[in-house]
Every structure is written in structure tokens, then in C-alpha cells.
Amino acid sequence: xxxVTQIPAALSVPEGENLVLxxxxxxxxxxxxxxxxxxxxxxxxxxxxxxxxxxxxxxxRLNASLDKSSxxxxxxxxxxxxxxxxxxxxxxxxxxxxxxxxxxxxxxxVIP
Amino acid sequence: xxxxxxxxxxxxxxxxxxxxxxCEQNLGHDTMYWYKQDSKKFLKxxxxxxxxxxxxxxxxxxxxxPKSPDKAHLNLHINSLELGDSAVYFCASTHGSTGRLGExxxxxxxxxxxxx
Numbered sequence: 538x539x540x541v542t543q544i545p546a547a548l549s550v551p552e553g554e555n556l557v558l559x560x561x562x563x564x565x566x567x568x569x570x571x572x573x574x575x576x577x578x579x580x581x582x583x584x585x586x587x588x589x590x591x592x593x594x595x596x597x598r599l600n601a602s603l604d605k606s607s608x609x610x611x612x613x614x615x616x617x618x619x620x621x622x623x624x625x626x627x628x629x630x631x632x633x634x635x636x637x638x639x640x641x642x643x644x645x646x647v648i649p
Numbered sequence: 650x651x652x653x654x655x656x657x658x659x660x661x662x663x664x665x666x667x668x669x670x671x672c673e674q675n676l677g678h679d680t681m682y683w684y685k686q687d688s689k690k691f692l693k694x695x696x697x698x699x700x701x702x703x704x705x706x707x708x709x710x711x712x713x714x715p716k717s718p719d720k721a722h723l724n725l726h727i728n729s730l731e732l733g734d735s736a737v738y739f740c741a742s743t744h745g746s747t748g749r750l751g752e753x754x755x756x757x758x759x760x761x762x763x764x765x
Contacts, residue, residue: 571753571754573756580653580739580756580757580758580759581692581739581741581754581756582756583753583754583755583756586753626692628692628754637692637694637754639691639692639693641691
């Protein structure tokens with residue numbers, strides 16, 4: 538059964554710092570992997586989606602990488618801002634499972 | 650212009666009651682989903698409908714019954730509410746049939762259900 542893990546569970550950084558969030562999954566038979574952002578008391582916003590055939594995707598200050606063989610993905614945030622404070626979730630769409638498997642998230646706090 | 654909307658946003662109710670949560674998407678998507686997020690922030694899919702047809706039905710109690718009157722709406726009805734049903738319920742939609750092939754999931758704001 539697919540298991541998705543995100544480490545660390547919480548992270549605090551000063552404004553302006555570059556940071557990396559990690560996501561690992563146990564079954565590499567996936568269609569794609571998505572990174573989401575969840576603001577307190579609000580829904581999820583999709584940030585980036587990486588197909589299984591891709592190595593990375595970029596959107597603005599965000600860059601997500603995927604190493605399917607090792608079961609890892611990273612979300613790189615450049616020049617962090619207080620507005621980046623949120624919980625970041627990764628989710629994998631697993632082959633044959635017809636489902637999205639979510640990690641438990643990393644709660645990011647960017648300190649002004 | 651809300652893409653995926655849910656009502657109510659908050660729902661506080663007594664154990665044993667029956668309640669419904671509504672979801673609507675104005676994106677013209679074919680597939681809609683219900684997810685449950687527990688107290689540990691873990692998201693788990695419950696149901697998925699494609700064009701009003703049930704395509705995913707995970708292991709949830711049969712007290713939970715989704716209803717899709719048309720492809721823009723997927724409502725969740727819960728009978729005989731229990732304490733363990735307290736959670737945040739998210740509705741989502743995708744353009745395609747199974748959320749694959751590069752389909753991004755669009756989520757609603759969530760409904761916070763508290764069963765007393």
C-alpha cells in the first residue's frame with residue numbers, strides 16, 4: 538500500500554531564505570505527483586503537478602522535482618516570504634489505485 | 650468567481666442527526682470528489698463521481714451517501730452522525746475522468762463538521 542511521508546512536519550525560516558520541503562513515497566508506480574498548499578482554515582490550492590515522466594516543474598519561485606525511482610520529491614521555495622506560510626501537502630496518483638495518496642504535510646512559517 | 654464551492658462552511662450538530670454538505674463546481678469539470686481530512690491533517694478520498702456516475706467508493710460507512718443531481722453538483726449526506734465523523738470535508742473536481750493524465754485537482758474551501 539502506498540505511503541506518503543513528509544519531513545519535517547514543521548519548519549520555521551526567516552524571510553528571504555531559500556528552503557526545501559521533502560516528500561517520499563513507497564511505491565514508485567505513480568502517474569503523477571502534486572504539491573498543494575493549505576492555508577489555515579481554508580481549502581487546498583494546487584501548486585505544481587509533475588508527471589511520472591518528468592523530472593521537475595517550475596512556477597515562479599517554486600520548483601518541484603521528482604525522482605520516481607527513489608520515491609522522492611522536493612519542493613524548493615526561493616526567497617521565502619511571510620505569505621508563503623502555510624501547510625504544504627504532496628499527493629501521488631498511484632497506478633491502478635484510482636486514488637490520490639496524501640502526505641500529512643509540512644507546516645511552514647516564514648518569519649518577517 | 651468561486652470555482653468549487655461548499656456549503657455550509659461550518660456545521661455543528663448533535664450525535665445521531667442527519668446532515669448534508671453541498672458542493673458545486675462551475676468549471677465544467679466531469680469528475681468530482683469528496684475527501685475527509687482528519688485531525689492529523691491526513692486527507693483521504695471517500696467518493697468520486699464522473700458525469701453523475703459513481704467511480705470511486707472507498708471503504709466508508711454506508712451512513713455516508715453521495716448524491717450527484719448533475720455533473721456540477723456532488724452532495725454528501727451523512728446519516729446518524731457519530732463523534733468520529735468530526736473532520737473537515739473537502740470537495741474537489743477535475744476535468745478528466747479519473748484525475749490522471751495531468752489533471753489538476755481543484756478543491757473547495759472545506760466544511761468543518763463538529764459532532765457533539
